[in-house]
Amino acid sequence: MASIDGALLDFKRLDRLANGDTALHRLDPRAKVLATLFFIVSVVSFGRYELSALIPFFVFPAVLVGLGDLPAGYLARKIALLCPFALAVGMFNPVFDRTVQLHLGPLAVSGGWISCASIVVRAALTVAAALVLVALTGFPAICRAMERLGMPNAFAVQLIFLYRYIFVLTEEGGRASRARDLRSCGNKGQGLGSYGPLLGTLLLRTWMRAERVHMAMLARGFTGSFQTRQQFRFGAAELLYLFGWSALFLALRLHNATQILGSLVTGIFS
Amino acid sequence: MHMADALLSPAVGGGMWAVSAGTIAYCSAKVRRELDDRKVPLMGVLGAFLFAAQMINFSIPGTGSSGHLGGGLLLAILLGPSAAFLTIASVLVVQALFFADGGLLALGCNIFNMGFFPAFVLFPLFYRRWIGPDPSRARLTAVTMISALIGLQLGPFAVVLETLASGISSLPFTTFLLLMQPIHLAIGVVEGLVTVAVVSFVREARPEILLSALEARPIGNRPVRHVLLAFLLLAVITGGVVSAFASKNPDGLEWAIARVTGSAQLAGPQRGLHRTLALLQEKTAILPDYNFRKPVEKGGAALPEKGRADQNLLPATGIAGIVGTLITLLLVFLSGFFLKKRSVRKVYGLN
Numbered sequence: 001m002a003s004i005d006g007a008l009l010d011f012k013r014l015d016r017l018a019n020g021d022t023a024l025h026r027l028d029p030r031a032k033v034l035a036t037l038f039f040i041v042s043v044v045s046f047g048r049y050e051l052s053a054l055i056p057f058f059v060f061p062a063v064l065v066g067l068g069d070l071p072a073g074y075l076a077r078k079i080a081l082l083c084p085f086a087l088a089v090g091m092f093n094p095v096f097d098r099t100v101q102l103h104l105g106p107l108a109v110s111g112g113w114i115s116c117a118s119i120v121v122r123a124a125l126t127v128a129a130a131l132v133l134v135a136l137t138g139f140p141a142i143c144r145a146m147e148r149l150g151m152p153n154a155f156a157v158q159l160i161f162l163y164r165y166i167f168v169l170t171e172e173g174g175r176a177s178r179a180r181d182l183r184s185c186g187n188k189g190q191g192l193g194s195y196g197p198l199l200g201t202l203l204l205r206t207w208m209r210a211e212r213v214h215m216a217m218l219a220r221g222f223t224g225s226f227q228t229r230q231q232f233r234f235g236a237a238e239l240l241y242l243f244g245w246s247a248l249f250l251a252l253r254l255h256n257a258t259q260i261l262g263s264l265v266t267g268i269f270s
Numbered sequence: 271m272h273m274a275d276a277l278l279s280p281a282v283g284g285g286m287w288a289v290s291a292g293t294i295a296y297c298s299a300k301v302r303r304e305l306d307d308r309k310v311p312l313m314g315v316l317g318a319f320l321f322a323a324q325m326i327n328f329s330i331p332g333t334g335s336s337g338h339l340g341g342g343l344l345l346a347i348l349l350g351p352s353a354a355f356l357t358i359a360s361v362l363v364v365q366a367l368f369f370a371d372g373g374l375l376a377l378g379c380n381i382f383n384m385g386f387f388p389a390f391v392l393f394p395l396f397y398r399r400w401i402g403p404d405p406s407r408a409r410l411t412a413v414t415m416i417s418a419l420i421g422l423q424l425g426p427f428a429v430v431l432e433t434l435a436s437g438i439s440s441l442p443f444t445t446f447l448l449l450m451q452p453i454h455l456a457i458g459v460v461e462g463l464v465t466v467a468v469v470s471f472v473r474e475a476r477p478e479i480l481l482s483a484l485e486a487r488p489i490g491n492r493p494v495r496h497v498l499l500a501f502l503l504l505a506v507i508t509g510g511v512v513s514a515f516a517s518k519n520p521d522g523l524e525w526a527i528a529r530v531t532g533s534a535q536l537a538g539p540q541r542g543l544h545r546t547l548a549l550l551q552e553k554t555a556i557l558p559d560y561n562f563r564k565p566v567e568k569g570g571a572a573l574p575e576k577g578r579a580d581q582n583l584l585p586a587t588g589i590a591g592i593v594g595t596l597i598t599l600l601l602v603f604l605s606g607f608f609l610k611k612r613s614v615r616k617v618y619g620l621n
Binding site for chain 1 (some may be wrong): 307311331356442445472
């Protein structure tokens with residue numbers, strides 16, 4: 001991450017997308033969380049050499065981006081930034097797996113290249129699904145949905161607390177880091193000698209903040225869980241959303257839609 | 271060290287989810303039972319601190335690279351095992367959702383690799399045992415350093431095992447191990463140095479913070495070890511069962527689907543054939559225009575029927591796969607584009 005402020009801005013932008021008001025934003029978060037999990041399991045359940053059958057799964061993020069009115073370019077950039085990491089791991093496959101799996105005319109494609117491409121496509125799909133879920137639902141709603149689905153209350157409280165203070169503390173960390181950068185010449189002064197006390201100070205300030213927060217919470221009658229007045233309704237729309245997507249994923253998992261389409265088209269033209 | 275969804279099979283991902291969810295449930299119950307209200311905001315704010323601290327880098331002299339705090343061990347030292355585990359897990363959840371660091375399915379693995387080892391192995395078995403009541407500076411440095419090194423060898427080792435059990439990457443075991451362990455030895459040194467620096471600073475400034483965490487629960491010693499053993503056993507069994515399963519046929523779902531559709535596992539591009547379209551598929555496969563490997567077909571007369579069919583099928587399915595991929599991508603793009611246009615128009619129409 002080049003700059004902490006940049007990362008924070010990016011974080012806030014993704015966070016703000018959840019404030020949208022489309023039919024998808026209004027769905028019960030549980031339906032969205034479950035559909036996303038089903039999507040990810042379907043995608044990763046394919047064998048390592050599967051590539052073409054994965055492509056139709058892009059329909060899920062694409063439709064959600066369309067219907068949820070999300071910024072497609074921004075999300076695509078975020079996904080593209082992570083693909084090099086997937087590629088870094090996948091790059092070893094062509095080296096170790098040289099059995100030829102596919103002939104495209106004179107070109108023989110080894111299994112390693114296919115599985116490498118498969119890893120990158122999988123990474124793009126799963127990352128897209130997670131980002132779209134956050135953009136459509138928002139982190140607090142996901143936490144509450146998970147709590148409704150059986151996540152322990154203490155962990156839900158922890159997640160919501162963390163979320164609340166991430167923005168505060170990242171800004172504080174960013175300020176501390178900028179102050180250090182301004183006081184150091186090049187790399188001098190950026191070493192461990194100043195890093196330890198920098199983090200230590202940040203830690204102590206954090207600790208004192210926690211004590212103040214605790215006192216404020218006690219004064220307001222905190223009993224161990226947050227009281228929210230949010231109505232959860234798992235109605236027909238949620239059922240349709242969840243089962244519609246699940247049925248599609250199951251169908252795409254069992255039948256290679258790309259292959260069927262491709263053979264139809266090549267069949268017509270020949 | 272974040273694992274990605276792309277490298278995981280559902281069996282391994284699901285198994286590790288179960289292990290991590292179980293540990294989270296246990297830790298939540300334990301934190302609740304302690305009834306220490308002060309810890310609730312402290313955990314939340316320290317999680318946010320960890321998040322912020324991981325963004326601040328320091329330069330490593332002589333290498334031109336930079337490092338930052340991992341923080342698992344630091345949190346365990348400050349909060350004790352259960353609270354530290356929950357805090358690390360919560361940070362990983364946020365990273366998975368907002369930064370796509372490791373995926374949602376891989377969350378179970380990541381929480382285990384980066385949360386379980388510092389909280390339930392390093393802290394109770396090494397750090398708390400060796401640090402003693404009033405450690406000297408040298409002792410504090412040595413113990414923290416060794417704990418960090420052990421932690422950053424255990425975590426990557428678990429990553430290697432989980433990746434292998436999933437069978438998506440073709441890296442051989444020893445190669446992967448030789449790649450991962452030495453790199454993380456270096457990362458462990460950095461982590462150890464940073465943790466020592468922060469812990470010493472806190473000890474100078476507010477020693478009571480460290481003492482309270484260390485002496486918080488001497489009674490909690492035994493149960494933690496029991497649970498640790500139980501979970502290690504569970505992990506080994508899960509790992510063993512999963513890897514045995516994975517080595518034969520990639521995973522349970524795959525196997526079940528192979529049984530249902532009656533198609534073989536590694537027949538990659540051919541597997542998804544719909545029965546009703548099988549005929550059409552055969553037809554396209556033997557069309558000369560799309561069969562670029564004529565010589566094989568000529569010589570293939572001597573081949574057994576099935577082998578020849580496969581040989582002929584491969585190029586055609588390859589072409590069909592590529593054509594289908596391009597068309598599907600186009601359709602997907604258009605669907606998103608169309609829905610977006612429509613929804614925007616609807617918004618403006620309403621206003």
